[in-house]
Amino acid sequence: MGALIGLGASAIAEMVSSKEISALEVTQEHLALIESHDKNLNSFLQITADAAISAAKEVDAKIARGEDPGPLAGVPIALKDNLVTRGLATTCASQILKGWKPPYSATVVEKVSAAGGVALGKTNLDEFAMGSSTENSSFGPTKNPYDLKRVPGGSSGGSAAAVAAKFAPLALGSDTGGSIRQPAALCGIVGVKPTYGTVSRYGLIAFASSLDQIGPFARSVKDAAMLLQVIAGHDPKDSTSLERPFPDLISNLDKGVQGLRVGIIDELIDGAAPMVGDALMASADSLGDQGAKVEHVSVPAVTYGLSAYYLIAPAEASSNLARYDGVRYGLRVEGQDMNETYVSTRTKGFGAEVKRRIMLGTFALSSGYYDAYYAKAQKVRTMIIDSFQNAYDRFDVLLSPTAPTTAFELGAKAADPLSMYLSDVCTIPTNLAGHPAMSIPYGLGENQMPIGIQVLAPALGEVNMFRVARAIENAAPTITKGLFWN
Amino acid sequence: MANLAKLSLSEEEELMYTDQLAAILDHARDIMALDTDDLSPTAHPLELRNVFRPDVEAASLSRDEVLSQAPASEDGRFLVPRILGEAP
Amino acid sequence: MADDAVSSGGADGVLPGWEIVVGLEVHCELKTRTKLFCGCANSFGQEPNTSICPVCLGLPGSLPVINKQAVELAIRIGLSLNCTVDKSIFHRKNYFYPDMPKDYQVSQYEKAINENGFLELPLSKKVVRIERAHIEEDTGKSMHVGGDGGRIHGAVHSLVDYNRAGIPLVEIVSAPDLRSAEEAREYVTELRSILVASAASDGKMEEGSLRVDANVSVRRLGVEEFGTRCEIKNLNSLRSLVRAIGYEARRQVALIESGEKVVQQTRHWNEDQGVTTAMRSKEEAYDYRYFPEPDLVPLEPSAEWVTEIRSHIGLLPASRRERLTSLFNGVSSGPVYDQIVTAVGLGLDDLVAGAVAKGAEPRLALARATNEVASDLGNLEMLTVDNFTEAIRMESEGKLSATQAKTVLGKMLESGANAREVAKSLGFEAMDSTVIEGLVDQVIRSSPKEWERFSSGEDQLAGFFVGQVMKLSKGKADGKIVTSILRSRRS
Ligand SMILES: [Mg+2]
């Protein structure tokens, strides 16, 4: 293992900027680690070594010229493969997009590269980000780096596993119903879903447009803040992008939690495994010790989140995924005529979970059912927002488990979609509300797998959310278990 | 449904999906029971209005680059199998 | 059903005992620089697939952002059609078709930006209600290869060009207030003038910037209830519109009279064969699964913005007609009024009003504009108001005969030269009245019998003598002068 493996993003950026180390050697060490160990983990779908090396050289050259290399100078980063990268295959882990080389890049990809970040490759995910275990990838599942028999969570399982395995200090994922936070929890790292509209969705391949948000993975709260700071901000190419300037997270990070009001959501403890509930209470106690006012709070409508989500998200997805039709890009399975071609292409190109959600969404939108299902779910969405609002009238942030359990074994929930969907029960309500939330690791459970604590905040409440996350991180037991490769 | 979504399902798949969708919709019965008459629907979590782009031309893509990704093309156009009906 | 049964049903639009009910959906292309949701050029006739980008090609990850100018032009249309302009949202209309890059069309479904307006037809004075005028995106265009005459049926494959995909359209939906093919034609003509006058669209049907779908049903005279309607697509000219409505009404009447029922369906107009054919019936109708477009946010035009937009709208056809009728004692029907409607419809009213203001004789200016100038509209920019005024003056002062004046105007439109120069170059010197008198006497001498009849009161023979004199003078004599000489010789 190289000497630079395991360094955090802020350390790397500092050392590269001060010429203590070169971006090139950082990149090469991380690429070498991936090269030797990812075959067991399957976190990357594509390693873009050549592009990474030339990007690293460019960072070093900038520094040599005395130019500002940017806040992520030489920091390796892994990109979820639903982020569009110009000239580099982008698959969404689906056969239907196999071989597609986009003619443009996502806004976040451009921002990361402009900030001096070095993209190492594209990471595995549940096909079209639909899933909670990364088992729905058509290129094989990603494993959990703490136990290769277990899932890393999903859908951003590849990104989470890569960061946990120290293949990269940072990664980008997307979170529609918990797809950043849940795998972060299961892999023992930090994962953030920002306020809807904070990070541009331009170039994020849509799953459910009104819920999708891109966010960072890191091994520390500070590194996550650093990456979020880079990717946040207004983008005129995204109509749902907020215009307000994003607050400075880093300078507020260590302000402590003295006087902050923290509420523990009762409804979300009930279904959690006892070891998860215990970790949550321990993290809450530590916040109390650091001066926060911690109380229990009821947010009754969150229990309806799952039902509303599994009508709204598939509905939007059924429309977003219509374009994969074999006409302009990606897979075509030729039929006798256009209609047959549509059917054969989509039948062959989509996996079982994607088809299930397309069918569910098509149903929820179809005439005669729209009002009873889709329109109803939208009203429940309002109810959830109102319910959160009541809680935020009294609390600055809320706490809950990120996931009800630790990482489960591969295949454990494959046959029962509903049980799989239930692993997102704690994360879904914030997507429906458009609020920010993040997961912070809090030690290991009795099964020696990581546990995540979720910090939730009202819209645009990232500053307080990060302060609380930092305080939890300070108090959290260190994860002593070794990774699969050491 | 499969027809509308342009998917074809085997008999086995059809049975499986029917069961699974029924289970999911059954779970959704909790919200069907809620009184939401006084609530307006939320289509979107943002309160944004009137987001516009100025009417200014931007660069288009290179046709060759775009068509290089197409399953089939001819004479600068995307080639598709015969279409059985007019657009609706 | 036999085709003859249909075609023997009566003349276009006139079906004894029956009434036609028509509502029109007009798709109008907005005159913006760029497309509705992206910065690709909105222009006609480019090389295929050269005005495309990730957004209008529906590439994965791309997102739409609304063109502000498209919304402004849509509001101009709404205001010009007396609509209420209000908050609106976009929906997705989901269906699979190769010319739809995303396999859904972004359109305003539940709530249109413009609703509840009206338009008054200038000739029949009928008020047609406008239900809505909403914004939506156009689709790409398919070319069908290997079939009969490029038609979709029998084609081996098709080729798709997405240059048109994402072009901003406003769809103007009328209430079913029209009662004949002629009224439908008048409606579209007037609508086109309004669109052009408000500078929202160039209104060119031949380039597809105006496309019409007609909802047609029939009912027995006196019956209030509407019959079952069929929607006819693909009406690309006024001629097709009139023919298709006539055909469709006769088809429906023939069906009902033979005891059959009209089936609600979408029908396609076949211009060559002059018939409508079923595209699909209601039973196999699409389920479009409309839902609010999550990639866009609502439109909420402020009152100030709407007021500002209103101030950008030029003089509309109704006001333009008023300006001309005021030159003719407020005439509101008859041939002069018809000519005024034509002049405004063709955008010639500025020319007429300008010439009259400079002293041209109003009737003559209107007649020459709606006949001679109208027949060469493509060269309109060659004709200045001053030159037109001069031509009208020369004619009314007798310096040019009517025939000469028409020829002169024709040449002026071709060359852009002024009336005097053109008349001179054509040798159109005004003919001296003594010369004309000589010609009149010559004709009287050579036609004694006709002269006797004319002298004894057969006035209709005047035409014969004028014609003879014209022939001798090679059209240079002024008809009015010839007539007055004839009358003085008779007494
Ligand atoms: Mg339409």
Ligand SMILES: [Zn+2]
């Ligand atoms: Zn475009």
